Structure formats: structure tokens, C-alpha cells
Amino acid sequence: MPERKKTGFFQNNSQLLIPLVAIGLLLIFNLIRDSSFFSVNIGTNNDGYPVLQGNLISILNGASELAILAMGMTLVTAASGGQDISVGCLAAIAGSVFVKVLRAGPITGWTVALGVVLCCLVAMVFGCFNGTLVSVFKIQPMIATLILFTCGRSIAYWINGGATPTVGSPIITAIGSFIPGIPVPTPILIVILVGIILSIVFRTTTLRLYIQSVGINQGAAKLNGINPLKIKLLAFILLGACCSVSGVIGVSRLSLINHETLLLNIEMDAILAVAIGGNSLGGGKFNMAGSILGAYTIQALTITLYAMKVPSTDVKAYKAIVIILLVILGSPVVKDAFRRLRMRSNSGRTSIGKEAA
Amino acid sequence: MKKLLALVIALVMILSVSLALADGIKVGIVNNPPSESGYREANVKDFEKVFSAENGYEAKTFYSLKNDEQLNAATQFITDGVDYLLISAAETTGWEKVLNDAKEAGIVVFLFDRMIDCDPSLYAAAVVSDMSKEGDLAVQWLLDQKLDEYNVIHIQGAMASDAQLGRTGALDAQFEAGTMNKVVQQTATWDEAEAKKITESVINAKTPFNVIYAENDGMAKGAVAALDEAGISHGVGKDVIVMGFDCNKWALRELLAGNWNYDGQCSPFQAQVISDMIQKLEAGEAIEGLNEKNQIISEEKGFDATTLTEDDIATYGLGE
Structure with a gap:
């Protein structure tokens, strides 16, 4: 019995193998290519404060929005067995609301807080809309969220009415760049914060179990007294909240919102992060750490390509090649093949063990 | 009846x-x-x-x-x-x-x-x-700055769009002629955040550069954000020349404050x-006044931070 438990634990973590190997390979590749790729040093920014600099920081910092969205996407994927393709648009809407609030008056700590709360609420309402379509009306998640995917950026435009409204303020810069005196980019801190909040929720509540059981077998979950409607709705609302956080980071990075390009096409990367993380896109069991690692893998790949100065027209092709490899490595067929290999070697070992005994 | x-x-x-x-x-x-x-x-x-x-x-x-x-x-x-x-x-x-x-x-x-x-x-x-004229104007302005060396970070718009082709053409000609060095030429597809990442990667590689040529204002702002974080000075009389396009009002104000150097506009x-x-x-x-194709070519503008006035911003600035 304890042995089985061990394999269970191992299998659960083997999910992390693919993204870990991928990141590892990328890092080794970069190490061979240019060992200075990893140098992290402390410099001073134009405001005169010490800040961390280097490619590693760029990767961690640049993937922040994606990592947060990947966390939310994991929940939705697990609960509904489908993906939300409107996260980028929803982030743009949330960002627009944030900007709208900030532009209403002088920017103070309070207006920023109000903006964050309001945009979070708005994004949760939209998440609720998506969730209702999926849970109550039983529409395929991809189709249901296609609606917001199509019209989301128009809505974002209506909210502010201008092409690229700007919101300059030291507080905004502190959110999107560095808090004076703290050398770690704030977006990285925000990702850690969101991660901590989610893990506390998972540790103190039965949410994880409920989401997984709804994702694995909705009927069985219902018979056990779990309301699948509520769980799915909750997953989409949580994803909405994640979108708003990403939107706020995206806006704060540049103190401006371009509703057409803010987190453009990030939905695809977010879904990819979930897939690279070894999660089944058909729902059920999930591993949050895998998705987050997946997000950093994608960003590491992008930064590597930039550092190699791959011609702009070729970047996407290279990215696609690596991603195809990753997805195939993580596919059930290849995984099964690996498992069979391992079982064979394991059984070989145990039989040897028995003989010795 | x-x-x-x-x-x-x-x-x-x-x-x-x-x-x-x-x-x-x-x-x-x-x-x-x-x-x-x-x-x-x-x-x-x-x-x-x-x-x-x-x-x-x-x-x-x-x-x-x-x-x-x-x-x-x-x-x-x-x-x-x-x-x-x-x-x-x-x-x-x-x-x-x-x-x-x-x-x-x-x-x-x-x-x-x-x-x-x-x-x-x-x-x-x-x-x-005439989209290529817009790029020509900007590159001519850059040549007029008579820098000892031109190490250019070139951030492109969505590939094959009219604006990208026009704004890239003139600079490509300089790269080919060898008058300017291409530090990096990447598309950020008009995405500000992507422009910041591209600039960051150059800074992290410690490759020297002294010009940022971004094909719109938003991407220029993204690149400048990376400079600010890395503590690299930019603008009039500073280490790095910043060039943008479109002439949004907020961008022209950056010019007026001396943080950027040039902004071009396709009218x-x-x-x-x-x-x-x-x-x-x-x-x-x-x-x-029509040409053989029945066209009238609009006059293009390019603003230099040292000569820009508040009136220009009010007249030619886009947005608010």
C-alpha cells in the first residue's frame, strides 16, 4: 500500500516533468550560447533607486500577467473541461475601467485602490456572464467565451473613448515597475501574492476537491451533493478576478492603455501554459504549479529568441516548433510509452529484489 | 379619383x-x-x-x-x-x-x-x-543629428502593414548602406509591452545603442519604460535618442519635456x-494639382523636440 501511494505522488509530480525539462533545456541552451545570459546585477533606475536587472528578471517579470491568467485558466479548464478564450479581452476591459477611474480625478492611493476594486468587480461580472453561459446554458466554453472575445475590445474602447489614454503617476509606476527601495519588480511580487492567496484557499477550503470532482464526473459530483453549476460559475469568476489583476499590471507597466494591443492573443499563451503544465485540457485533476511553470517556459522561450536576435518574421515559427515538441512530449501517447518503459524497469528491479530476498 | x-x-x-x-x-x-x-x-x-x-x-x-x-x-x-x-x-x-x-x-x-x-x-x-515619405523624413532628421555612430534599436509595427513598410523602408536603406548599425530589428506588432521586452533584451545583452526608432508612440513609450528601469538616460542631449510616430498629444508632451527627440506623423x-x-x-x-494617378499627396509632419511648441501640440496632436 505505501508503495502505491508513493507512485501516486510521483505520478502527480511527473506532471511537472515536461515544463521543468523544457525550462532546464532552455537554460542549458542559453548557458552554452552565452553564459552572461544569466547574470543578474543590481543597477539604478532613472529615479535613482536600486533595481535588479538581467534576463532572468526579465523572464520572471515579463511572464507575470501570463502566470496569473494561467492560474485562473487552470481552474476553468479543470472545472468546465473547456477554455476561456476571452481572457485578453477581459483584461483589456478591466484595464479600461481602471484607467477610467484614475482619469476621473487626481491620482492618489485611494483612487488607485478604488480603481483596482472596481475593475476587479467589473471583470468578475463579465466572468460571471461567461460562467452562466457555460454552466446554466451548457454552451461549450470556447463558444461561450467567443462572444466576449469578439466584442471585448470594442467594449474596452467604449469605456474610455480614446485610442491610447495615459495615466502618469508615481503610484502607477510603482505597481507596474518598481516600488522605490524594493529592487524586485512589483509584478513578480503580485504573482507571488496571488499564488499565496490561491494556495491558502486550496489549503483551507475544499474548493480544489470540488473543482476536480466536477471536472472528472459532473453527475457523480452532483450525487455527492456538490453543485456543479456553482463550482463552474466560481471558476469563471475567479478567472475574471485574475484577468483584472493582469489588466492592472499591463496598464501600470506603461502608464497607458491601448485596448487593441493590451495582452493581445494572451489567451492562446494562457491555454498553452496550462497544457505545457501537463494539465488535461479536458478537465479534472489539475496542477497549478505546472501551469505557472508553463507560463515561465513560454516567456523564457520568447526572451531567448529575442536575445538571439532571431529575425522578427521568424520568431513565431521557432516558437511553434518548440511548442509542438513540448506538447507532443506531454501527450498521453508519449506519456504512456514512458510509463510502460518505467514499469518494465521497475518490475525488473522488484523481481531482482525478490530474488535477493 | x-x-x-x-x-x-x-x-x-x-x-x-x-x-x-x-x-x-x-x-x-x-x-x-x-x-x-x-x-x-x-x-x-x-x-x-x-x-x-x-x-x-x-x-x-x-x-x-x-x-x-x-x-x-x-x-x-x-x-x-x-x-x-x-x-x-x-x-x-x-x-x-x-x-x-x-x-x-x-x-x-x-x-x-x-x-x-x-x-x-x-x-x-x-x-x-506617401508612407515612405514619412520614414524618409524621420531618417533624414536622424542623419541631421550628425552622431558619431548610429546604433539603432528598430522596433517595427505589424509586419506588412502600410505604416510598417513605409517607416521601415528608409531605415533599412541606411542599414544596407552601412551608415547606421542595426542593433536589433524586431516587430512588436504595435504592442507596447512587447517593445519593452525587446529593449530589455538588448539592455541585458549589454549591447551598446544610442537610438530607439519605434514605429509608433506606444512602442516608443514601451522602450522608454525599459530605459527608465535600467537607468539609461534618454531625450534631448542625453545618451539615447528616442523616435516615435503618430504624434499623440501625450507623446508630443514627452517631446516638449525633452524626454523624447522626434515624432513623425502621417497626416x-x-x-x-x-x-x-x-x-x-x-x-x-x-x-x-493632381498627379497622373489623380492623387494629392498629403503633407507629412515631423516634430523635433527642440523646436516643438504648445501650439503644434494643440493643432497636430492626436487624442487628448
């Missing part, structure tokens, strides 16, 4: 008289939606301002990014019997039939901002920008030029 006929005739007469009284010059405008870009927003506002009731126009407008929807709208405008049809086409093809219909109906067609692949006789005039203001031509036609005069 006679009474009825008389009534109908009377009604028709009243109606036609009232119509004749009410109308100014009927203009149908087919454009792309203002949400497309800051450029388009300014463009649409410009047309709304010029083709207003106060200026003696009765304008109908239709906005779409889709060519087929635009074609339908144009056909509808022809059926409605507008006097002039103003078109900024989403795509360059598929317009010949509609333009022929307009010609047969005696409607004068003006093209603005975007060309259509068709015989130049099908439109009275096309008011367009979105074509309405007045077209209105002037319409007034000439109405007065029975001929339109002058």
Missing part, C-alpha cells in the same frame, strides 16, 4: 420642395471605425468637423473594418442619391463595380487615406499619404482638402 390624384401630386410637390430646402451638399462617407487606432480617431473627428451641417453638408457616415460591409454601405449611399461619395477602403480590391455604379449615377467619388486598385478615371481625386487630416475640392466643383471649377 381626380381628387386623390391631385392630393398625391400636391404631396409629392410639397415633399420635393421641402427636400430641396433642407438639403446641403449630400455626402456619403465610408471609413474605418474610430476604434481602429488613434490615427483613425483623429481622421473620423476631422471629417465630422468639416462635413458638418454648419458648413453646408448633409453627411451620412458608415464605419467598418470589413470590405464587404463597406461595399454594401457604398451601394446604399448610391441608391440614396448622395452627391459625393468619400471612401477610405478597408481593402484595395473589389471596388470597381461600385465605383462604376457611382459614375453612372453621376456621383463624384473621392478616395482618402487608402488607395483602391482601379482605373484612376473612376474617382475625382485621392487624398493619400490624418484630409477632410479640408476634399471639402475645398468639392466647393470648387460646386462652383463649376476644375480640380488642380
